[in-house]
Amino acid sequence: MFDVRWERPLHQAGSPSAMAATARHLVVHERSTRLAGLEPADGSVRWDVPVGTWPRAVVIDEPYCLVVPQNSSRLVCLDVETGEDVWQAEPGSFAGHVVVDEELVLVGGWRGYTPLSAMDLRTGALRWRAGECGSTVRPSATEAGFLLGKPGGDSVRLIDRGDGRELATWSLPEPLVGPDTGPAFRADDDGGVLVRCGDRLVVRIALSETKAETVVRAERALAPRAVDLCGGLLWLAERRGGYTVVDASDGAEQWRIRHDRRFVPSVASVDGGFVIADEGGLLFRIDLAGTVSERVRITQRIRDLREQAPSRFVLLTKGSLLAVDARRL
Numbered sequence: 001m002f003d004v005r006w007e008r009p010l011h012q013a014g015s016p017s018a019m020a021a022t023a024r025h026l027v028v029h030e031r032s033t034r035l036a037g038l039e040p041a042d043g044s045v046r047w048d049v050p051v052g053t054w055p056r057a058v059v060i061d062e063p064y065c066l067v068v069p070q071n072s073s074r075l076v077c078l079d080v081e082t083g084e085d086v087w088q089a090e091p092g093s094f095a096g097h098v099v100v101d102e103e104l105v106l107v108g109g110w111r112g113y114t115p116l117s118a119m120d121l122r123t124g125a126l127r128w129r130a131g132e133c134g135s136t137v138r139p140s141a142t143e144a145g146f147l148l149g150k151p152g153g154d155s156v157r158l159i160d161r162g163d164g165r166e167l168a169t170w171s172l173p174e175p176l177v178g179p180d181t182g183p184a185f186r187a188d189d190d191g192g193v194l195v196r197c198g199d200r201l202v203v204r205i206a207l208s209e210t211k212a213e214t215v216v217r218a219e220r221a222l223a224p225r226a227v228d229l230c231g232g233l234l235w236l237a238e239r240r241g242g243y244t245v246v247d248a249s250d251g252a253e254q255w256r257i258r259h260d261r262r263f264v265p266s267v268a269s270v271d272g273g274f275v276i277a278d279e280g281g282l283l284f285r286i287d288l289a290g291t292v293s294e295r296v297r298i299t300q301r302i303r304d305l306r307e308q309a310p311s312r313f314v315l316l317t318k319g320s321l322l323a324v325d326a327r328r329l
Contacts, residue, residue: 002283002296003325006043014316016304020060023309025080027065028321029055037083040308047083051076057098066098075107087124091117101141104161109136128164137178140185144207147185151178170205170212174198179224186227188248194227202227216251218244223265230267230274237265255290268307270326277302
């Protein structure tokens with residue numbers, strides 16, 4: 001069964017870009033201008049600070065929480081334990097993307113409004129800034145540098161984390177699909193990166209290879225934020241509703257989940273299987289054979305699902321945050 005452990009009203013519509021969750025921390029934007037750090041166990045407030053309106057990104061990288069408010073050109077770094085201001089920087093208006101790797105913060109590139117900038121995670125000091133504005137999907141950190149690519153473009157680039165110079169380029173068989181919110185790249189268990197292309201295609205980029213490898217070509221059109229990786233399986237949310245689930249190592253289809261409404265494109269692991277959610281407020285428990293073993297309406301609308309720990313996850317709804325326990329007793 002699904003047990004709602006606690007619920008917190010946000011007093012605004014929930015936005016996936018305005019929330020971050022880890023096993024130890026939960027941070028969410030609420031009440032138009034506030035950012036709250038919550039205790040995952042019971043939803044109690046650890047801290048509550050003003051940051052501005054509708055963040056385009058909230059990122060936790062302990063011991064920090066990074067926020068880009070919509071109504072300013074600031075990048076704000078807070079102590080994730082206390083909410084205290086650590087530093088602020090000015091990457092430019094509508095910076096959007098924030099990616100953290102090896103004590104470096106890469107920010108900017110959203111819709112081409114602001115050049116990419118790299119800053120020191122501890123101090124906010126500028127390390128380097130790109131000479132021109134360029135549009136990119138949300139970059140992805142790898143051991144060799146940052147991956148990025150233009151939405152609708154035909155290539156993916158690897159840039160050096162130290163100075164931003166280009167290190168490698170991979171051509172794509174179809175245009176890159178880059179959602180405004182959510183990751184465009186997904187690291188797999190073999191050291192590669194999964195990339196959405198065209199209407200139905202998922203390819204893998206390996207840093208040691210020069211060509212992108214096709215993982216799966218779906219029979220039905222996929223949603224922009226389609227790809228999630230859970231339990232060694234690749235979960236592909238379909239645009240018109242339903243999931244196709246394939247083996248992440250070889251792309252072999254495992255099962256299909258048919259549904260007449262669209263699913264939230266994220267998956268949580270639970271005892272004996274997985275949990276998925278449709279946008280209309282239903283939760284589905286999927287067993288290891290791909291069968292729906294439980295289906296429960298838990299709210300009227302679900303915007304996002306974030307796993308925090310095995311069998312525990314949070315749901316971002318139209319106007320609240322729900323913490324759910326899915327452990328079998």
